[in-house]
Amino acid sequence: MGEGKQTLLWLDKWTGEECLVVLYPRLFLISEQKQDTVHKMDDTWVWEFRWRRERFDWEANQILTLHQILNTFSMKKLKNDYWYWKLEPSREFSVKSAYKLLTSQRTTNERQKLFVCMWKLHVPPKVSLFVWRLLINALPTKENLLRRNIQVEPQHRLCVFCRASLETAPHLFCTCSKVVTIWDQWLTWLNCPAP
Template identity: 25%
Template sequence: MNWVAWEKTIAPIEYGGLGFGSLKDANLAMLAKWWWRFKIEKDGLWRNLIWAIHHNNRSWTAIPAKVSMSGPWKQIMSIHDPLARRGIDLKKTMKTVMVNGSDTSFWLDGWMGEIPLNLRYPRLFSLERSKMCNVADRINPNVSGPRILWDWVRPISNDQENHELQDISALLSAISVSSGLDRLFLSSFNRSRPNRVFMWNNWTPKKVGIVAWRAEKIRLPTKEALARRRINIPNLSCILCGEYVESSDHLFVACHFAQTIWQNIASWCKIPPIVAFDIRALLDLHGFIQGSRKRKKALHAIVLIVIWCIWKTRNEAMFNNAQPHIVKVLEEVKSLGFFG
């Protein structure tokens, strides 16, 4: 049997998959929600408890975790690495939009880019008296521009500290604080979208569309496909016509049996004769006919049904020695097309 890669199978429909989803991904998403809750529920008792247990004064971070301490919080924080391997950095994905600055940590939140200010200006952060201060505590809106209210444990005393102060002052000079609430949002994950995505049709059962989906990906277990996987197939000829090697393109497009069906379908649908060279041309057929969106969708559904019926007829002939009949296939297509 020709298998489809599991990642492609569980991928969302808009990315060419079946949209089944992954239990592992769902679990990671639920655990990641606790990162989100830790950031927004700043007055929650549970959050304050986590902060008191896991916070380390030598290693400041917006979401603390002691690696040496086992328990549920360690499991929640451990999802960072598997997500990072997929190109998702939770810390950078959670973006803070500062409005009035009352709910945004001045030093620890990434409100001035992906890197928090405590990492960009470590010398100044070490001098900060109140390391948990908010933006509103340090920036005072003024008619002539923002006024920065620093609170150092001691005065600036060397060139490195003075350089950081000048740099951060220039950075903050363009900041405006206004009325409104700060917001936290998740930036989108840029999943690579295939150049071509299979179009599903909710007018047909899922099992009908899956046959066409696998056929387009050349993942149906035709005789040619099985032979490529070094499975011993005594006779590679198409069981419907007996003339050529049975491949997906031959079975659904080039086979005389299939071509006769398609021409009858064209007459039934009152469209020009169907001329196709591969399965993709059949699946794109509805986009080239005149008519309403509903008519195009109906034709697309019929194409999927025809492909399913041809595959079903092929299997009955292969495994049950049933005699393939064009009239029977056409009747089944019209029946399914009517009730679908």
């Protein structure tokens, strides 16, 4: 935080992990300065709030805690506000750190290990791609086509092998009565009692 000329008091995350509108939603509703910058609110080094109505007692307590938070910060005169990226020691944004953050939130450790192992297999790339699409349920099964609002005639929605159930990836590759016999034969050849 520099002078606070580019930082919105209520709407930017400048006091911590949450912006003030999230921490104090009721105070934000009664504020007449919803779009004001920190600099405009603290130009004279005193926090000057304007409210559209008288505050209730419990709101006065919230204002007190808000002032306690705000008084821990000091503006730096003649210095511009700037953003920094917490995930890099250099504080500069990198696609690599953003990608790591996104993938760590989307996949569990076990699933990530499975994908790493799968991509290292010595098989044609089209096989790896097929298995990956199967694992993330992205094959064009009748169920997925319907979910994406692609019109499929009612008589063509059933499994292409058994014609007894909706064509889903788990059904098509595991529970279909026709496929189960193929799995049984294949596991017999491998001397494996169960998959």
